[in-house]
Amino acid sequence: MPADLAVIGLGHLGLPLAQAAVHAGIQTIGYDTDPRAFAEVAAGRAPVEGSLPASDIRRMLSLGFRPTTDQAELGRVRTAVICAPTPLGPDRTLDLSAVADAARALAARLRPHTTVLLESAVPPGTTEGFLLPILEEGSGLRGGRDFHLAHSPSRLDPGNRTHVYANTPKVIGGLTPACTESAAAFYGRLTDKVVRARGTREAEMTKVLETNFRYVNIALVNEMAVLCHDLGVDLWDVIRCAETKPFGFQPFRPGPGVGGHGAPVDPGHLPYHHRTPGPPLRMVSLAQEINERMPQYVIQRCATLLNEHGKAVRGARVLLLGVTYKPDLADQEASPAREIATRLMDMGAQIGFHDPHVLDWRVRQLPVPRADSLYEAAAGADLTVLLQHHRTYDLQGLAVKAQLLLDTRGATPAGAAHRL
Known part of the structure; x- marks a missing residue:
C-alpha cells in the first residue's frame, strides 16, 4: 500500500514523529541512510539509545509502520520529513553531513507537489541555503514552485509525560506562504496547535x-x-x-x-x-x-x-x-x-x-x-x-x-x- 509520509532518519527525532503519524492514522514509511538503523527498527528495536522503547516500536510495526531501504518508495509519498542527526563536529559547529545524505536520497526520487519538511536542528539559513540547492539539483525541480519546502524545529522532550507530541505547539516556516500552509496542513493532523513563522x-x-x-x-x-x-x-x-x-x-x-x-x-x-x-x-x-x-x-x-x-x-x-x-x-x-x-x-x-x-x-x-x-x-x-x-x-x-x-x-x- 502506498504511504502518505516518509520519515527520513530513524533516530531521536524520526521515530517519535513516525509514532505520532502512525497513531494519527497516516500511512508511514521510515527510511535511513544507515542500513543498520533499518535492520534494528525492522526487528522492533531502537537503533539509538533513548529514542523509543522497543515496545513502542513493535506497536508501530503492528499498526502498519514500514521501515524500508528502497529509495524508490520516497518518490511515492505526499510528505517527506528529514529528521537526520546534526551532532557537533570537531570545530563545535553542527555537522550537516547526515542532512545532506538524506536530502540526496530524497532528491533522486522527488516528484512534483511533494511537501518536504526539515526537523533536524540546524543553524538559520540551512533550509534555504543548504538543503534547497541539494533538492533542486538532484531532482531538477524548483522549490516553492514544483514542491513545497518548510522547516519545523523539533520540540521533543524525551520522558516528559505532560508535554507530548499532540499538545506541544509546532512552529513552521515555509519557503513561500503556500509552503507554510502545506506544512501546516500536515502538522495539523499531529498536534493541537500550529504556529506559523514568517x-x-x-x-x-x-x-x-x-x-x-x-x-x-x-x-x-x-x-x-x-x-x-x-x-x-x-x-x-x-x-x-x-x-x-x-x-x-x-x-x-x-x-x-x-x-x-x-x-x-x-x-x-x-x-x-x-x-x-x-x-x-x-x-x-x-x-x-x-x-x-x-x-x-x-x-x-x-x-x-x-x-x-x-x-x-x-x-x-x-x-x-x-x-x-x-x-x-x-x-x-x-x-x-x-x-x-x-x-x-x-x-x-x-x-x-x-x-x-x-x-x-x-x-x-x-x-x-x-x-x-x-x-x-x-x-x-x-x-x-x-x-x-x-x-x-x-x-x-x-x-x-x-x-x-x-x-x-x-x-x-x-x-x-x-x-x-
Whole structure:
C-alpha cells in the first residue's frame, strides 16, 4: 500500500514523529541512510539509545509502520520529513553531513507537489541555503514552485509525560506562504496547535533561541552553585524561594554538566559559506565555557571531601550513581558521567557505577564494574556521587548507608548529604 509520509532518519527525532503519524492514522514509511538503523527498527528495536522503547516500536510495526531501504518508495509519498542527526563536529559547529545524505536520497526520487519538511536542528539559513540547492539539483525541480519546502524545529522532550507530541505547539516556516500552509496542513493532523513563522529562517532561529535560553540559564545557576558553596549559602533553598516569584523568573537547577541532544548553536559560526556579518554570540560562548567546567568542579569537590575525611583520591573507591543525561531514561548522549569517571580514573580512583537503566557501561572502552546491591556498594565506597536522580533511588536511605555522599542534583533531603 502506498504511504502518505516518509520519515527520513530513524533516530531521536524520526521515530517519535513516525509514532505520532502512525497513531494519527497516516500511512508511514521510515527510511535511513544507515542500513543498520533499518535492520534494528525492522526487528522492533531502537537503533539509538533513548529514542523509543522497543515496545513502542513493535506497536508501530503492528499498526502498519514500514521501515524500508528502497529509495524508490520516497518518490511515492505526499510528505517527506528529514529528521537526520546534526551532532557537533570537531570545530563545535553542527555537522550537516547526515542532512545532506538524506536530502540526496530524497532528491533522486522527488516528484512534483511533494511537501518536504526539515526537523533536524540546524543553524538559520540551512533550509534555504543548504538543503534547497541539494533538492533542486538532484531532482531538477524548483522549490516553492514544483514542491513545497518548510522547516519545523523539533520540540521533543524525551520522558516528559505532560508535554507530548499532540499538545506541544509546532512552529513552521515555509519557503513561500503556500509552503507554510502545506506544512501546516500536515502538522495539523499531529498536534493541537500550529504556529506559523514568517519564513524558514525565523523557524530555524526559534530553535536556536530555545536551546540557547536553556543553556545560558543553566550556566548561570552553575556559576551560582560555585559561588554559593564558597559563601556557605544553600543555593537549593535560594532557588526554592526565588521560584515563588510569579513573574520575571524561571527556575533552572545546576548539575555536573549539560547532556542531551540539544547542543547550543552560535549562528556566528555557520558550517557553510553563508556567515553572519556580526560577531558571534558571546554569551553562548561564555555559557559553554562555564558548563564545560562543571565536571572538573565535581572532581574538585570529590577530592576535597575525601581529603577532609583523611583519604586521597588515589586508591579511593568511588561509586557513581546515574550515568544517563536525563532522569529515568537510558540515553547517555553527552552525559557528563563519562568525563567525570575518566578524570577520577586518571587520579587513581577505583570506579564503580549503578544505574537502573544501564546494564553495561564503558569508559575508554573498558567495562566499569556495576554494583548489584546498591546499598552494599554505597556502604563499601569511600565516596558515592549522585550524578543523575532516577526516581527509583531512595536518597534518604542512600544517605544513611553511604560513608560520604555528594549530591550534584540537590535531590537529597536538606542536611542528608553534601550538595553541589
